[in-house]
Amino acid sequence: MKSQVKILFVITQGFWGGAQKYITDLAGNLGPNYELAVALGNDESKDFEKKLKATNPNIAIYPLKHLKREISPLHDILAIAEIRQLYKKLGPNIIHLNSSKAGILGSLAKIPQSKIIYTAHGWVFLEPLSPIRKTLYRFLEKYTACYKDAIIVLSDEDRRVAKLELHIEDSKLHTIPLGISEILFLDKNEARRQIAEKNPHIDTNKLWSLSIANYYPTKGLDILVEAVSTLSPEEQSKFQFCIIGDGPERTRLQTDINLNHLENTIFLLPFIEKAAALLKAADLFILPSRKEGLPYAILEALQADLPLIATKVGGIPSILQNTPETALIAPEAPRELTSAIQKFLLTNRVEKKREYSMNTLSAMIEETTALYQMYS
Template sequence: MIKILYVITKSNWGGAQRYVYDIATSLDKEMFDAAVACGGNGLLATKLQEAGVRVIQIPFLQRDINIIKEFLSLFALFKIFRKERPDVIHLNSAKIGGLGAVAAYGLRIFCGWRPKVIFTAHGWGFNEDRPYLARVIIFLAQWISVIFCDFVICVSCAVFNQGMYFPFASKKLRLINLGIKSPDFLKHLEARHRLATLNKTNSLGKEFPSVWIGCIAELAKNKGLAYLIDAISILRTSDVQVLIIGDGEDYKKLQLQISNLQLQDKVFLLGFVPEASRYLKAFDMFVLPSITEAGAYVLHEAGFAGIPAVATKVGGIPYIIKDGENGFLVPPKNPEKLAEALKKLLGDENLRKIMGQKNYDLVSQKFSFEKMLRETIDIYNKVS
């Protein structure tokens, strides 16, 4: 039996957390003994415990940089690794990639225990909108992470191609595209009625906007939601409603922007909604205006829902959305181009149906969860 310890920085629910959950809960329990170490006690921890997967809390671990807490977290990881003695340590997220790789290396030096270390790159931190010097430091830190690992799984071609920039890293990189299980979608009208209750609009009726645009994203700068709100201001279309599902640090800032642009009857921040992907069939189209993005689970889910998507041409998105086929691609930070693309779909119901079907066909064929799981297990078997 192979003992695997998954490690991730935050236990809230996001793309990397879903990746860990899906794999950890799908392994054959007769072949693998899986546990997950994470910071905090969020939804990921709750769902894992409900699924019977052991969860280990990492004290002091947080996303923001704090030198003292980084050293405390590093020592905590070392103690966890020494106690658990896993055969494979599977790291997820940029910060834990660095801390975890160094802690595992310390285990080899001080304890003589040599676990294999795998790092899944869900994206590279140097792509984020930060000062140049900060991006250089992040690049160097992530390079060190890669050097200390045995294998690096890249979740998209974009992540893989950028990973090739790291010196001496090419032999460690493996491309395994994100794969998802199709969500258990609510039917169109049921999903609309439930979301209408959440956004406190009038009950569905003749006066209710005919076209719904959906977005599921963390309310954070890198998701580019401010540019989406600006794009809706440019459109000024009366028969459209934009529902943004998710929470995050930019909630108040985005709500103020909506108020200043007088879009309170057009754009709604619904906050966190459990199992948000189940509501995707409520929407006529999906939008993801990210400034940086690696694989975007939610675009795969929109494909399974059979709705077209408008998204930015960044990271791994162009490998999911083919411009003019299953949706439209636009430059990041460009509300004018985003508004143009949205307008094309808003005014053509037949085009929405054609692109939605193509989106379903592409995602269901290319991004299989079974394929992702099989290729990941192959790496576990190879290193054990």
């Protein structure tokens, strides 16, 4: 009988987002031929751990005391030693690194007997960082690429950046787009009712724009606030902009909303479990990100058959290019976003199911499994 392949996933933090969903999807679908473990930094809420255990009760979870999202020389050095010690203890066949910080430190901790696969969920140096941090991250991604045996990118655009800016050889790069399974959507009225329970000021009779995005600078939600503030009072009165998520920028975003007197137009809602099931509540989906890999939210909005406005970053154009009822705009362009919203208001939507190429979870699992087999 063939022995199980030992895989250790490493991720910077447990705060629920795209990278955490990615690991959870893999952990729940790899099957009995794999022995799985996850090492992660901060997970105060334990949400990620609970989701992992619900998906795969046999998965082992190891907290990493020194792995932090922010740059911290002392903690970073200690994290490398902590991660290497875990590698030696577990002896995994494959170490699958996720997120930039874990990708860098986890590579520097490499041990000879394990192969390292890294999934780049968008390149960190494309985020809105200071020039010094951008330069540092670009250097570290380029330098640590030599420690990685394979790098998974989520789109052709991320592959292009890897080759041109990081000078990573093409043979090391593997384009495996994210995939999702079929979503059981609530009908429009029920979805609106459940969302409106989160804030009594939401008007269920207006047009709704929905965004599912955590409150980080990369998501460009401040650009959405600025764009909505330049709509005319009449245009604002027709719309409710609901944002579902959580994160450190929440207070600042709410301050911007209040300063622009948009408290009854833009609503910051808390994190909602399985928020994608509520997408039918919306008439429009907006994702104004500054940086992305390949966001799950776009795949989910497409499956919900919603009109979309999104930025031309990461893998988004590869999905939405030539897709009906979508508007691709530049990042950090509030005027373009305003114009796209105004155009939507003037458009009479034809209720017709769009044709598009669906990124399936089964395809993602199959291609990732093939890569694991190649390196185990």
